[in-house]
Amino acid sequence: MRLDPLHRHFRARLRKRTPWIIVLIFAVLFTVVQFVLGPFSPQIHHPGALANALLMPFLISFSYGFLSPLPWRWTGDDRGRASFLRGILQALLSNTLLIVLLVSLSWFLVGHNAAKAEIMGTGAGRPVTFLRVLGLQAFLGAPMMTIIGAIISFGETTAEEKEAAEARLEEAQWILLRGQLSPHVLFNSLNGLAELVRQDPEAAEQAILDLSELYRALLRHGDRMRAPLADERRLVERYLAVETLRLGTRLRVSWEWDGALDPVAAPPFLLQPLVENALKHGLAPHLEGGELAISLRRQGEGLCLRVANTGRPMALVLGNGVGLRNLEARLRLAYGPAASFHLGTEGPWSVATIRLMTLETRR
Template identity: 45%
Template sequence: MPPATAPRPASPLPDFCGLPALFAILLVGALAVTVMWLAPDTRFSWRGYSVAMAFVAWLAMLETLALCKARPRLERLSGWMPYAGVWLVIVLVVIAASLAGRWLDRVLGLALVDGGYLRFARANVLVAALLAAAMLRYFYVLGQWQLRLAAAAQAQVAALQARIRPHFLFNSMNTVAALVRVDPDAAERTIEDLSELFRAALGEQGGGDDTLAEEWALVDRYLAIEQLRLGERLHVHRELDTLPADFPLPRLLLQPLVENAVRHGIQPLREGGEIRLEGHVDQGMLVIEISNPLPPAPTPRGNGQGLDNVRQRVAYRYGARARVEAGPVDDRFLVRLRLPTSGGRDG
């Protein structure tokens, strides 16, 4: 089994290459122009307001482009230096755009800009420097909060895994103890399967991913152990051929769900039943369904900790688009995972 891959640390800077960044810069500039236009004793006319808004739109596009190109280099800096670099890029772009705009106004004879080159550039730089400092302070505080949140979530994932592991290992050890006396060969195979489960359960902390194929292999080993214990009472139906085998999946995400299906759907039934493992890809979402028969009489379902753990791990790993749905459907209990095939949180 490959070693866990540590999640990539979050970037200290926002993404300047998308439309949200362009819209944010444009909005801040437009608000600044509007406030100056509405201020008492302003000399802004409708014509001046329109020219200023056009200049702000042009400036926002230049700044977004410059920040997008400079972001990879700025991110190599440490501490607060990336934000200082962003502030400097904004100021330099404003200086260059102001001088270029004043030159074009003079060459074309439009008379849209009052004052000389230095006066026009100085006024624009002063406003841009103050606004940029306020915005970057906000982004710095937001970035620090996101880093602390990611660290807390990572610690929570480790704690969730630690709570899941003893649950299935205890049951599996009981199965091995029973098989040693009646079927040594089966006990040997079971120990081999159990060793792989131990290897996965005692692997590195940190929420590293396995592939979907590796997770199904662990599920198969667990079901092999339960098959020896339950015999003909346990039937497994699989429809998984269309799923991408290399899809990244958090370690031990599926096994607790299958264990719950065996414990609450097969064990209470004298005649046993069928566990269904099905999956497909639908509109950019990987859908995994695990279902078991519902016993005729209600059975204790525990405190739901295993399913809650899975929900939290899925939400942390895949973000808001992912879903974990669980509940009775006709005469079966169904757990459905809907995971985005692209755009996962870890990237």
């Protein structure tokens, strides 16, 4: 890693809960051990020794949990982990400097010489010098921090590589699904316009121009991983304008749309396949046409998107058409179990409903 990515990685690690839990558990255990042994040591009641006993366990645990992996991640280039030899050299140097800082702080806090001898582990009756304390701590601490840092960094790198591979796979799936959808919409629209050419050539000419604009909007809309729901509504309004030229008064549309949800970012083409399915299977085959009711409302922490139509009842089996299969796959990718898709009937209405338990996508 370069310096900026390394800094971002460190900040991201600081926001994770698990490393903090581990660090705090070890800090508490070390502190408890010192205070359990405290009654047998009068030096522990020295003010500086007490401050050292409270502060150093946390600093040492933090150094092991958060700082020791960093030398293994520094490469100066785009690699995510240093080579083994370079990692060892960097870790030993970095950890030694870190131990110098920790021992210096502890030396400053513990002013009582007897307390230094006991707390810093030089042994009773032996002269207490800074270099002796530093040598002992560096001899024990630097290799241990290097090993633990290597284990943590190797585990992180493996997890990051797995996440990157999954992200590339998911991105490939998104590209495939988007590529399936736009040609599918164009194909169905052209089939509908073929009927209009025979019935009303002038209207067909206008519909072809509108279809050109619609397809341009489809491509622009589908190029994004996420798009505001307001853009989805505008796309569907344009699509319905094209279909109205073909169906005329047989198509009657009503909207019940919560404008407060317009800025919500969602995968593109959530609404359009439902509207297309309602027209193709419900309204267009019915001689008298029917009504199309589109609604969007907040539901708990998420939302409910609903498309209902009269006309000919549609088969209540998911996955029969390209558009609906595509929609199901994109919902699973974006929301996992937090999204549900249901087809059903309510009296004369055929109803397609998408419910999202959260407005946040997984990616």
